[in-house]
Amino acid sequence: MKFLGLVWSNLKRKKVRTLLTLLSIFIAFILFGYLAAIRQALSQGVDVAGADRLVVRHKVSIIQPLPASYEADIEQIPGVAEAIHVNWFGGIYQDPKNFFPQFPVEPEEYLAMYPEFLLPEDQKQAWIKNRIGAVAGRATAERFGWKIGDKIPIQNSTWTRDAGQSTWDFDLVGIYDGAEQGTDTTQFLFQFDYFDEARAFGRGSVGWYVVRVEDPEEAPSVAAAIDETFQNSPAETKAETEGAFVQGFADQVGNIGAIIQAILGAVFFTILLVAGNTMAQSVRERTGELAVLKAVGFTDTQVLRLVLAEAVTVAAIGGFLGLAIAWFMISAGDPTGGLLPIFFFPPEDLVIGAVLVVGLGVATGLLPALQARRLRIADALRRL
Amino acid sequence: MFGWFSQVFALTAFSVQTIWQRKGSTAAALFGIAGVVAVLVGVLSIAEGFRRAMSASGMPDTALILRSGADTEMMSGLSRETTRIIADTEGIARDGDGALASAELFVIINLPKRSTGTDANVPLRGIEPTAFGVRSDVELVKGRPFEWGKNEVIVGVGAEREFRGLELGGSIPVGRERWNVVGIFSANGGIGESEIWTDAGVLQPAYRRGSSFQAVYAKLENPDAFQTFKDRLTTDPRVNVKVVRQTEYYQAQSTAVTQLITGLGTLIAGLMGIGAVFGALNTMYSAVSSRTREIATLRALGFGGGAIVFSVLGEALVIALVGGALGAGAAYLAFDGFRTATMNWQSFSQVAFAFDVTPALLLRGIFYAALIGLVGGLFPAIRAARMPIASALRES
Numbered sequence: 009m010k011f012l013g014l015v016w017s018n019l020k021r022k023k024v025r026t027l028l029t030l031l032s033i034f035i036a037f038i039l040f041g042y043l044a045a046i047r048q049a050l051s052q053g054v055d056v057a058g059a060d061r062l063v064v065r066h067k068v069s070i071i072q073p074l075p076a077s078y079e080a081d082i083e084q085i086p087g088v089a090e091a092i093h094v095n096w097f098g099g100i101y102q103d104p105k106n107f108f109p110q111f112p113v114e115p116e117e118y119l120a121m122y123p124e125f126l127l128p129e130d131q132k133q134a135w136i137k138n139r140i141g142a143v144a145g146r147a148t149a150e151r152f153g154w155k156i157g158d159k160i161p162i163q164n165s166t167w168t169r170d171a172g173q174s175t176w177d178f179d180l181v182g183i184y185d186g187a188e189q190g191t192d193t194t195q196f197l198f199q200f201d202y203f204d205e206a207r208a209f210g211r212g213s214v215g216w217y218v219v220r221v222e223d224p225e226e227a228p229s230v231a232a233a234i235d236e237t238f239q240n241s242p243a244e245t246k247a248e249t250e251g252a253f254v255q256g257f258a259d260q261v262g263n264i265g266a267i268i269q270a271i272l273g274a275v276f277f278t279i280l281l282v283a284g285n286t287m288a289q290s291v292r293e294r295t296g297e298l299a300v301l302k303a304v305g306f307t308d309t310q311v312l313r314l315v316l317a318e319a320v321t322v323a324a325i326g327g328f329l330g331l332a333i334a335w336f337m338i339s340a341g342d343p344t345g346g347l348l349p350i351f352f353f354p355p356e357d358l359v360i361g362a363v364l365v366v367g368l369g370v371a372t373g374l375l376p377a378l379q380a381r382r383l384r385i386a387d388a389l390r391r392l
Numbered sequence: 393m394f395g396w397f398s399q400v401f402a403l404t405a406f407s408v409q410t411i412w413q414r415k416g417s418t419a420a421a422l423f424g425i426a427g428v429v430a431v432l433v434g435v436l437s438i439a440e441g442f443r444r445a446m447s448a449s450g451m452p453d454t455a456l457i458l459r460s461g462a463d464t465e466m467m468s469g470l471s472r473e474t475t476r477i478i479a480d481t482e483g484i485a486r487d488g489d490g491a492l493a494s495a496e497l498f499v500i501i502n503l504p505k506r507s508t509g510t511d512a513n514v515p516l517r518g519i520e521p522t523a524f525g526v527r528s529d530v531e532l533v534k535g536r537p538f539e540w541g542k543n544e545v546i547v548g549v550g551a552e553r554e555f556r557g558l559e560l561g562g563s564i565p566v567g568r569e570r571w572n573v574v575g576i577f578s579a580n581g582g583i584g585e586s587e588i589w590t591d592a593g594v595l596q597p598a599y600r601r602g603s604s605f606q607a608v609y610a611k612l613e614n615p616d617a618f619q620t621f622k623d624r625l626t627t628d629p630r631v632n633v634k635v636v637r638q639t640e641y642y643q644a645q646s647t648a649v650t651q652l653i654t655g656l657g658t659l660i661a662g663l664m665g666i667g668a669v670f671g672a673l674n675t676m677y678s679a680v681s682s683r684t685r686e687i688a689t690l691r692a693l694g695f696g697g698g699a700i701v702f703s704v705l706g707e708a709l710v711i712a713l714v715g716g717a718l719g720a721g722a723a724y725l726a727f728d729g730f731r732t733a734t735m736n737w738q739s740f741s742q743v744a745f746a747f748d749v750t751p752a753l754l755l756r757g758i759f760y761a762a763l764i765g766l767v768g769g770l771f772p773a774i775r776a777a778r779m780p781i782a783s784a785l786r787e788s
Binding site: 024025028029031032035036038039042046067068069070071072098100104105107163164165166174240242244246255256257259260261262263264267268271272274275278279282285286289342343348 | 416417420423424427431434435438459460461462463466467468469499500501502505507508510511512513565566567568599600647648652653655656657658659660663664666667670671673674677678732733734735737740742
């Protein structure tokens, strides 16, 4: 540590080059942050899907409704703890671009099924009591600047009300938070009873079911049992774990996500390669100085450490700064203006990033450092 | 004046010829810039290809009629009566059999992707015989048309390529039945190629839609007839519909995906561009510093400061343009025509398309490279010109 001053003055030797190398590394790690966040966003929360939850939909496609009577049938199947029904509402708030999912649900059942949706008890009670009450996730509420007590009008041309009206008015009585970073807080939830009584058609049918199984290990066999129950009925089902269901949606985006990630990955490593090359070059240029250091009594190991410390310092300053700025930029929101509901820098990737920073320093410093250690004083001084 | 130009030219030629001596750092900057351009062009070609698939679908003389308030076919619904009133409206082109208006159903069906085996929402369209008159670009490339009233389908070439069971002779499971694939069609690269088509009359009972439809596609007498046709329908008290041009409809449908890709693409390319500027700066600074004595000698011989600045800038520009051309070429080879499918969230269904590296994109990439080169060369150039001659000559 006492040679920190020496490392520092070596770095100041060519200030512009050091600064530029540092900035390249800085940019590379900002890119790394976005790479991680985009991967997370495109996987749409597979990581946080409940292992004990199944999604049961119509076999032909999810837009086909299922009979409401299936709920009781599903709950009879051994291994099933609870089943709830969900509908896709698909309404528009002010502009078609303002997309967020809206589900008519049974408040208590739904919140029990999704314990990661954190709604204060008084707001929950207010929701249950208010027939036209609705709760929104934090992300959606903040996006539109909603406050509890606001009236939220939603247009829907598919689900019109009995009177033929396409506007549905809701009282916002609660805002839920996510228990984890990846929890979807873009949903807008309202009472199924209000929806079912008011809708002009389709009563007695639901969109899909969410089922909690008693033992996550048994989930595949319970899913098979559900599908078997409704085999050869007019509405056959497809049951799968929530993880598989979400993965299925993520897969629909297809290899575009993979291509963007591959590109980003390639870029990240190219920048590192170029920066690493510059760092190694700057050590090679100083062969003579290193020989002098050895001549005045520095040991081989001390020289090795000195060179390594220099590389690690540059990598650490650039890299950690990059990771920090990436974290801030990503927290500020996604670059597409609300199209990616889940957008954050996953903590585990932050750790990987930190490891890469140190790895970069060691990798770029090691070769010149070893050369520096092996350096024979007489040879090196003669080269001057 | 002429002397000044010849100075710039001589110096630039000299710098460029000696690049080989600085090949390490030059190559780093060159590949850095090539990478930026390749990525910029590559990512934007995804958005470009998607947009092209969507825009190739629309004809300016074709109108799409949906229920008022509906933004997509999926959200729309029209009764049989309404579709008849629409077909009888003045302004629609006619052929021997009657008005060129096709009432259609638009639903999705879950089919596994060939690439991953996972389910995807494939659009399934029920059409009327007039549909082929409305869409003149549809052409059967294999097999035969489906028979009306039978459980048969024809499949777009894009859908055939992306999803299992859609090859000629294959079949799709609908409820307890299997519907046979009897033909494959192309639609001029448009979105129809991502779809499966069948008789609307067969699809209605299978999806429990009674006698209702979701949209009417109508070919108008000419593109200018749109406004009067639209006014006529929207003021008709018997129906409650909205009328859009097909071109505008598909353009609106593609915004989410193109916005997503261009948003990400621009951000990535922007960050990378900054990184490449640093790389170029580094290269040019070291080029200038390794030639300190040489530049000082030139100044002593009487070459002007301006000529020195432009020669350094010229060298940077040459490196950038070569890098940019390499990157653009690589992107063209790697991405142009690459076929894939993705989810179009607005229609909740899959769209098959090919990446499209357009000349405009290539130009944009090379322009971007030149910009990086100029910014990266400017400061080192100024430094080179400002070097005090006497002390620089003494430097080793």
